[in-house]
Amino acid sequence: MSVAKVVFQARQSIKQVEEGCDLAPKFDERGLITVVTTDADSGEVLMQGFMNNEALRLTIATGEAHYFSRSRQELWHKGATSGFVQQVIELLVDDDQDCIWLRVNVAGGASCHVGYRSCFYRRVPVGESFAKRQTEGSITLEWTDTKKVFDPQEVYGDAPNPTKL
Amino acid sequence: MSVAKVVFQARQSIKQVEEGCDLAPKFDERGLITVVTTDADSGEVLMQGFMNNEALRLTIATGEAHYFSRSRQELWHKGATSGFVQQVIELLVDDDQDCIWLRVNVAGGASCHVGYRSCFYRRVPVGESFAKRQTEGSITLEWTDTKKVFDPQEVYGDAPNPTKL
Numbered sequence: 001m002s003v004a005k006v007v008f009q010a011r012q013s014i015k016q017v018e019e020g021c022d023l024a025p026k027f028d029e030r031g032l033i034t035v036v037t038t039d040a041d042s043g044e045v046l047m048q049g050f051m052n053n054e055a056l057r058l059t060i061a062t063g064e065a066h067y068f069s070r071s072r073q074e075l076w077h078k079g080a081t082s083g084f085v086q087q088v089i090e091l092l093v094d095d096d097q098d099c100i101w102l103r104v105n106v107a108g109g110a111s112c113h114v115g116y117r118s119c120f121y122r123r124v125p126v127g128e129s130f131a132k133r134q135t136e137g138s139i140t141l142e143w144t145d146t147k148k149v150f151d152p153q154e155v156y157g158d159a160p161n162p163t164k165l
Numbered sequence: 166m167s168v169a170k171v172v173f174q175a176r177q178s179i180k181q182v183e184e185g186c187d188l189a190p191k192f193d194e195r196g197l198i199t200v201v202t203t204d205a206d207s208g209e210v211l212m213q214g215f216m217n218n219e220a221l222r223l224t225i226a227t228g229e230a231h232y233f234s235r236s237r238q239e240l241w242h243k244g245a246t247s248g249f250v251q252q253v254i255e256l257l258v259d260d261d262q263d264c265i266w267l268r269v270n271v272a273g274g275a276s277c278h279v280g281y282r283s284c285f286y287r288r289v290p291v292g293e294s295f296a297k298r299q300t301e302g303s304i305t306l307e308w309t310d311t312k313k314v315f316d317p318q319e320v321y322g323d324a325p326n327p328t329k330l
Contacts, residue, residue: 006295006304007303007304008304009304011330012330013330014326014328014330017328017330018279018328019279020306021287021305021306022304022306023289023304023306026329026330034199034213036201036210036213038203038208038210042208043203043207043208043209044208045201045203045210045257045266047259048199048201048259048264059291060289060290060291060292060295060304061292061295062292063291063292063293063295064292088291088292090288090291091288091289091291092210092285092286092287092288092289092309093285093287093289093306094212094213094284094285095277095278095279095281095284095286095328096327096328096329099213099284101210101285112260113260114183114184114260116260119259119260119264120257120258120259120266121257121260122186122257122258123255123256123257124188124225124256124257124258125225126224126225126228126253126255126256127225127226127227127228127229127253128228130171130225130226130228138172139171139172139173139174139187139188139225140186141185141186141187141188141258144257161179162261163179163182163183163260163261164191164261165176165177165178165179165182165191
């Protein structure tokens with residue numbers, strides 16, 4: 001399917017954007033739109049990333065998730081290095097069309113560069129749990145997943161870590 | 166629970182941020198961190214928003230979702246106007262700690278200012294569905310939810326619409 005056939009509409013009115021059938025995505029001042037990616041079966045949030053215009057058009061045309069890597073400043077076909085391609089089961093857009101929700105199938109693979117299945121493997125205690133568990137001035141993250149799906153060193157070698165301090 | 170007791174750690178190393186037990190969130194150049202909010206029962210993505218430092222600390226201390234409204238440029242206790250407060254069941258942080266995942270309970274209410282349960286009520290055809298359904302140059306969004314939970318005019322009156330073109 002040619003990516004050239006994916007055409008976005010201009011944003012003309014709030015009614016069009018919120019309650020119409022046009023796809024008129026809003027890219028921010030960096031040219032990016034926020035993407036939330038969940039596992040199509042479990043509903044688990046796997047990762048949050050960004051797409052530029054080209055990445056969104058490629059995702060729609062191919063049915064495989066493409067992102068824009070902020071750390072590398074380049075188009076990123078997810079899984080090109082690790083092999084864990086994300087098959088898009090459903091792509092939804094939010095009310096003001098500045099966020100994309102991808103429901104994907106990773107076929108047992110991982111979506112996190114640290115090696116876990118999901119990027120969200122640590123929990124912050126909140127409310128009563130926070131009050132009960134914490135001593136003043138400290139928050140201790142609780143692990144929700146401790147089993148890595150792959151070894152990042154084997155998969156990525158000496159490629160720069162995308163995490164920025 | 167006093168919000169003053171919620172203290173974040175400085176970001177010192179990639180190992181600390183990715184594989185440690187410190188909560189050391191990364192706020193961007195606007196002072197914001199991305200938030201993904203899902204229904205704790207169904208897994209459905211309800212909305213995507215942002216928190217500043219204060220909103221994240223209030224959410225942890227109270228167990229109710231607080232955001233930072235970019236359109237109003239102010240702290241936003243979700244549900245203060247509509248009554249649809251989000252009770253936080255679980256709060257997770259991602260690998261590089263620049264994104265928060267909230268699993269919430271809205272007790273039958275809605276999280277979308279347009280009146281729908283979720284902000285994501287329209288689907289974009291992708292891959293084979295895109296190829297089959299579309300004529301060249303057009304994308305038609307498909308509705309996944311058509312039943313509004315509330316009437317925005319009744320709830321918000323003449324308040325400015327947060328959607329920007």
